[in-house]
Amino acid sequence: MALSNPFLTELAAAFGIAEEFWDWKGRLTEVTDETVIAILAAMDVDASDPERARAALDAFRQRPWTRLLPPCVVMERDAPRRVQVHLPHGNWVRVAVRLEEGGFRDIPQVPDDEPPRWVDGVLTGQASFELPADLPLGYHRLQATTEAGQSETTLVVSPSFLGFPASMGEKRAWGYASQLYSVASEDSWGVGDLLDLADLATWSATQQFAGFVLVNPLHAAQPQPPLEASPYLPASRRYVNPLYIRPELVPEYAELDDRARGRIAQIKTKLKKELSGEQLICRDQVWTAKIEALRVIYDHGLRPARRMAFNDFLRREGRALTQFATWSALVTRFGGDWREWPSELKRPSSPTVALFAEQHVDQIIFFTWLQWVADNQLRAAQSAAKDAGMRVGIMNDLAVGVGGSSAEAWTYGNLFADRISVGAPPDHFNQTGQDWAQAPWRPDRLDDLSYAPFRSMVAGILRHSGGIRVDHIMGLFRLWWIPDGMA
Structure with missing residues (x-):
């Protein structure tokens, strides 16, 4: 019924x-x-x-009648789009687009027969404006000017169709799919890393003529054992798991004195002995050893040119990276699930979190440094793949979501639907259905934020890769939401 x-x-x-x-x-x-x-x-x-x-x-x-402009406007290029503006009935309004690359475009008003209505004691009217079909692709600002002032919102102009990239030529490419953590060489630390990925891509291109290497999601996990084994249940999809860093590839490693390099050699030798004969991947042991070695390298410091490059990275990533690093530091102190932390630490904007950050500045900077190192090594892997002749190079995998205990859930808070998880209905594969224990983003909140979390996540993944695989890509259009207790 x-x-x-x-x-x-x-x-x-x-x-x-x-x-x-x-x-x-x-x-x-x-x-x-x-x-x-x-x-x-x-x-x-x-x-x-x-x-x-x-x-x-x-x-x-x-x-919509309580806002001058919508929180976000999305349109496809080559098709005009009407936008409604709401303001006190009888007042004048002008609308323009401030283009991403600079300059303005005035937007013409078109007839609108919608009658005014009372909203919170104010007679409010609606005016319509038609965005032209020839606006350039990009993230622009839509501005409305009234006698009371000016307001603006994000205008996204997207392509109506993504064709075959010209760089691919006329032929499709084939490639290998690899779980990077399993591709461990003799020189790595018991888990396949980003140098192993560069070597795999080079071999695949030069010996097998492959066009790409697809890897499992390289998303960041919590920085405290026990580490999450599934790459599809990450802590953050914007940042990289430092587990994949090769310590000896960090430029400052070559500058260490004999004592520091000897210390790292001891850490690695001890780990190799512990892993001898192991048939399974021991993430916790590898992480514990690797993070100790990376700390030795970090404590060496940076030369001026490298310091400038690190500062540039920090500026590019901004507040989001600082919050992720703060979450990482909190995890090492209070455990992996922020929902079980003291109440005053459950919001990144709380004064207690700010005080913690002041008292743990060096540890927080260390976690941002780890992301910088991982970013550099991933860029080097993609460069190696392209230099070896791959048309695509590294293809990253985007997980469908994150867990409720994740850094994303702590950082974005009410962006996530409360008491909901994502899964799949019963099918041939699993006739009882599936619950993936992943918290979904709220579509209305994403709209309010002009899709900024999604945009930054995709930009981060594509920064040093030639392609992307979207896990359960239908999740971009629909998701199977499971309310608590209703599975």
Whole structure:
């Protein structure tokens, strides 16, 4: 049967919640009221009874009228897009686009027959403006100027179609898929690393004429044993797991004195003995040894030119990296699940977190340095792949999500849906369905943030790779949300 009341049905449609789906046996399955209500509750919408559902629907319809501009506007190039502006009825408004590469474009107003309505005691009107189809691709700023002042929002102009890259020529490329942690050479530390990746890419290109090497997600994990074994349940998808760093490849390693280099050799020799005869990958032991060795290199310091390069990296990554490094330092002190930390540490903006950061500056800088080193070694691996003749090079894998205990969940907080995990419905592969224990992003909050977390994540992954594999790519269009207790 359909949902029990029309307000709940309209709310589900407004928030992109499907009322039914076709199961793996070809049967049309309807979603229950309880499931829809729970999913809406995870997005701060109370639809627990018909009256509350009606009030929530009214609030949803009214919301655009409370803003001068939408929180974000997305359009495809080559197709015009209308944007509605809301302001006190009778007031004038001008709209323009401030282009990413510089300059402005005035946007023409077009007829709009929508009558004004009362919003919070103010008679509010709607004006429509048509964005032209020839705006350049990019992230621009849409500005609205009224007699009361100016407001602006993000305007994203995306391509309508991604064709075959010209750099690929006329032929498709083939390549190897590799779980990097398993590709450990004699010289690595018990886990395949970024130098092993460079060597694998070079061999694949020169000996096998491969066009790419696809690796498992290299996303960052928590920096405290026990390390998460699955690369598909990371702590952050924007940053790289320092487990894949080759210590001897860090330029400052060559500058160490005999005592420091001897210390690193001792750490590595001891690790090799511990791993002798092991049939499984021992991430915890490798991480413990490698982080100790990397600390020795870090303590050596940087020459002026390298210091400038490190500072440039810090400026590029900005506050996001500082927050990730702060989370990393907190994990080493309070454990891997921030939800179990003292309450005053559960928000990155809290004064207690700021005080902790002041008291642990060096440790936080160390974690940012690890990301810089990993970034440099990943760039070197991609350069080696391209220099060896690969048309694509390294192809990174993007996991579908992160766990609720992750750095992303701590950093972005209410961007994630509360008491929801992502999975898959029953199918031939798993007839009881799947719960991946991953917290989903809220689409409405992503829109409010102009999709900045998603944009920075993808930019980080593609910075030093020739391609990307998106795990469960349908997740860009739909996700199977599972409310707590309803699996």
